[in-house]
Amino acid sequence: MNRIFHARIAIGQYLFLVLTTIIVIYAMWMQHAVMAILFMLLLVIAIERLIHTTYTLTADDRLLLFYGRFSRSEEISLKDIISVERASSMKIGRFAVMRYVLVKYGTKGKCAVLLPVKEDMFIKTLTNRLNEVKKY
Template sequence: MKAMIGLVVALGLIIIIERIIHSTYMLTADGKLVVYYGRFYKGKTIPLTDITDVELKRSSGFGGIMPSKYVLIHYEKKNLLSLVPVKPEEFINALVKRLEHRIEEE
């Protein structure tokens, strides 16, 4: 029984690590944000025109020991998407530039 629990925990950790390591966020030329979560998750595509707000958030991490930053994206009516890019400020700057460019085109 303990071996089975250990196996389930190990598989869960593998899936979480896969998602953390292989997540990518792309801003496409046709005005979309494409989020890929690795091999075990379905990706998500959001038109930039659906994004209503972008925030830089801070989390306390593991009991306040490892604080981290993440990007919270509001889209459509009440949907939220949390992203953890390597350089969150640069990601937000690039996203805001694309959003401003899309607004100018309309």
């Protein structure tokens, strides 16, 4: 059975959307049509990517990272995953700027940074599937 996890939106992504919207409004106000159209396209692509990003654990032991219709999706075999851990960027005391799930895979030490909405459930489900795969 496939298990789908949706991605959450980080504060930096909200700031990007706000800044891009301000630039679009400014470009329209100053009648810079080319700049307004370019930033509108950028805004549409960014919103589409934020809304449609999903992480799917498939029944045939793969992790599919889907980043929307305009972006390339990735496929990771569960056999290739080395480790799954919760990580965070810069910390100030107990406060972390951003928390994420770091998935290390492949022989060359590739990493995928994931932002699932339910981190605990995602890590638990993925580690359970990894344990099942490694038993066989």
